[in-house]
Amino acid sequence: MTSDTLDSLVADLTSGAIRIVDLTQTLSPETAPIVLPPEAGQCWPFRLEQISRYDERGPAWYWNNFSCGEHTGTHFDAPIHWVSGRDLPNNTTDTVPPQHLIGPACVIDCSGRVATNPDFLLTVDYVMDWEREHGRILPRSWLLMRSDWSKRSDPCAYQNIDEEGPHTPGPDVEVIRFLIEERDIIGFGSEAIGTDAGQGAHLRPPYPCHYYMHGSGRYGLQCLTNLELLPPRGSVIICPPLKIRNGSGSPLRVLALVPRLT
Numbered sequence: 001m002t003s004d005t006l007d008s009l010v011a012d013l014t015s016g017a018i019r020i021v022d023l024t025q026t027l028s029p030e031t032a033p034i035v036l037p038p039e040a041g042q043c044w045p046f047r048l049e050q051i052s053r054y055d056e057r058g059p060a061w062y063w064n065n066f067s068c069g070e071h072t073g074t075h076f077d078a079p080i081h082w083v084s085g086r087d088l089p090n091n092t093t094d095t096v097p098p099q100h101l102i103g104p105a106c107v108i109d110c111s112g113r114v115a116t117n118p119d120f121l122l123t124v125d126y127v128m129d130w131e132r133e134h135g136r137i138l139p140r141s142w143l144l145m146r147s148d149w150s151k152r153s154d155p156c157a158y159q160n161i162d163e164e165g166p167h168t169p170g171p172d173v174e175v176i177r178f179l180i181e182e183r184d185i186i187g188f189g190s191e192a193i194g195t196d197a198g199q200g201a202h203l204r205p206p207y208p209c210h211y212y213m214h215g216s217g218r219y220g221l222q223c224l225t226n227l228e229l230l231p232p233r234g235s236v237i238i239c240p241p242l243k244i245r246n247g248s249g250s251p252l253r254v255l256a257l258v259p260r261l262t
């Protein structure tokens with residue numbers, strides 16, 4: 001049995017008619033960890049420890065141990081990550097339905113606004129303007145917020161913390177409800193360290209993207225990069241997290257299939 005669809009996909013991948021764009025940041029000890037207020041628990045930063053490298057510890061092989069929090073570097077948020085999603089079915093990294101992990105992406109370019117305002121909040125009006133130009137967001141799409149935030153290679157600039165806490169862009173309360181209730185998106189992705197804005201604790205509810213997205217069984221992707229290489233619509237992303245039992249999220253590789261425009 002063969003599938004014409006898969007045959008043509010393979011042919012297009014081979015010919016380059018569809019190219020693969022890597023939306024993943026490289027994990028390293030320099031990867032900026034999420035920092036919470038000191039009274040909260042903290043996640044481990046990424047650590048790499050060599051086991052052997054063609055030496056007396058292992059003459060023919062090289063390998064490492066690594067450790068990090070689930071929410072480190074480019075990573076996936078499962079619904080159980082937030083208290084609003086704690087009792088949903090299939091809410092963990094090992095039970096998320098695989099068909100939810102490949103899907104179409106809409107990319108909303110906010111980079112111009114973020115360049116002058118790191119606290120920029122995506123609004124319904126901004127999304128409606130995008131739709132007037134590019135068409136309505138299809139149900140079960142991923143919404144990826146392009147901000148060019150991932151161009152900040154210095155970890156401190158990437159975290160962008162001052163005495164008020166972190167300053168990074170994200171969605172406002174109304175747009176998240178709109179994207180769920182009116183557009184039925186399956187996930188929200190960001191180039192910044194969280195799907196919510198750095199100052200999202202001051203919104204009501206606090207961290208609305210986490211609260212509403214995970215409370216309705218949807219997903220998050222953070223620390224994406226290369227979003228400027230994607231068209232506003234027409235790409236497909238592949239984003240399976242590690243299959244950690246009862247996991248709340250995990251680092252992952254996010255790939256996008258992008259049609260080459262002729």
Ligand code: MN
Binds near residue numbers: 071075077249
């Ligand atoms: Mn996370």
